[in-house]
Structures are given as C-alpha cells and as structure tokens.
Amino acid sequence: MVAVQPTPTGFARATPTLATGGDIGAGLSKICIGSSNQQMKLKLPSKVVEVREELHDALEAKDGGFFHYVSGDREDLIGRDFLVGSLAAWKAPTSHITLSDDPKLKAEYSLHILLGSLATLPFRPEWNLHLxxxxxxxxxxQEAVTAKTQGSHVINSGVTQLN
Structure with missing residues (x-):
C-alpha cells in the first residue's frame, strides 16, 4: 500500500518502505508501523461510519480518524468520506458499523481502518507501507482482505493527501 501527496514538478520522491503489521480486530484494531525507535503503535476501536453530510467540527482523536477517498484501486470508495475508531462512535453512536457484528466486516473494512488510523498520525506527504x-x-x-487492501489509495485527511 502506498500513500502519496501530489509532488511539485522537479521534486524528487524517495520514501522508504515501512514495515507495517496490522490486526484489524473485532473490537480493537492494532497497527504497528516501522521498527526500533521509529516505531509507531496505534490502537483504535474497530468502528466505521460513512459521512454523508458536511462536517463542521475539527475532528482529532488519538484513536480515530477521518478520510476522504479521492482515487485508487478501490473504485467503490471514490468520492466518499469516512470516520473510523472513536470518531465513528461519536458521530453515529447508534448507527456506526462495528466490525464485531459480523466476521465478514473485517475483510470489507480493513482498508478503512488502516486509512483512518494513518489520519491520526502527524502529517507525512507519503506513506509507502509493506503491509x-x-x-x-x-x-x-485471506483473498478478500488482500483484494480490499492492496494497491494505491489517494485520500485526503484534513491537510494530508495519501495515495
């Protein structure tokens, strides 16, 4: 999975690949990016909600994120907005999707959890993850999770655009 912000002409891009492990759990998702002292560990509730109206609040949470899917290999997500983790539960306390409701939801929403978790981290113009x-x-x-997560994904999350 690669994450990129559009680069001005003449600017070289050399983003190292980051080893990334993820356990998209039924109740809590755990994601570890990088290694040694550069390692980032994330935990967030395994909850997702699609946002169908304009958000007027500044959304920040260490265990929840927002993203707008701009383009990428998941054509079914193009132009759609999502909240994950605690922000999904905050926005839609009774109607968010909880991955523990059905084991098939983990395959369907693994990418959502991953992209929303990246939105909780400090700005980085590009993420190149070996996931x-x-x-x-x-x-x-295995087949469903691989098909739903692999590839290139361009998102906006606040000021960050990920590919």
Missing amino acids: VLSTHNREVF
Whole structure:
C-alpha cells in the first residue's frame, strides 16, 4: 500500500518502505508501523461510519480518524468520506458499523481502518507501507482482505493527501 501527496514538478520522491503489521480486530484494531525507535503503535476501536453530510467540527482523536477517498484501486470508495475508531462512535453512536457484528466486516473494512488510523498520525506527504495483516481464519478471509487492501489509495485527511 502506498500513500502519496501530489509532488511539485522537479521534486524528487524517495520514501522508504515501512514495515507495517496490522490486526484489524473485532473490537480493537492494532497497527504497528516501522521498527526500533521509529516505531509507531496505534490502537483504535474497530468502528466505521460513512459521512454523508458536511462536517463542521475539527475532528482529532488519538484513536480515530477521518478520510476522504479521492482515487485508487478501490473504485467503490471514490468520492466518499469516512470516520473510523472513536470518531465513528461519536458521530453515529447508534448507527456506526462495528466490525464485531459480523466476521465478514473485517475483510470489507480493513482498508478503512488502516486509512483512518494513518489520519491520526502527524502529517507525512507519503506513506509507502509493506503491509502484513493478520486474520483469524486465513482460508476464509485471506483473498478478500488482500483484494480490499492492496494497491494505491489517494485520500485526503484534513491537510494530508495519501495515495
């Protein structure tokens, strides 16, 4: 998975690949990016909600994020806005999607959780992630999780655009 902000002409891009592990859990998702003293560990509730109206609040939370999917390999998400983690529960306390409601939801919303978790981190113009996701049932979910998460994804999250 690669995340990029548009680069001005003549500006060279050399973003190292970051080892990234993720456990998109039914109740709590855990994501670890990088290694050694540069390692970032994230935990957020496994909750998602699509935002269908304009948000007027400044949304910041260490365990929740907002993103607008601009373009990428998930064409079904183009032009849509999402809140994940605690922000999803805040915005839609009774109607957000909780991944523990159905095991199939973890495959469908793994990318949402990953992109929303990146939105909780300090600005970075590009994320180049070598992603390894765990699943409790490899035979059932490996193909679906891989298909839903791999590739290039351009998002806006506040001032950040990720590809």
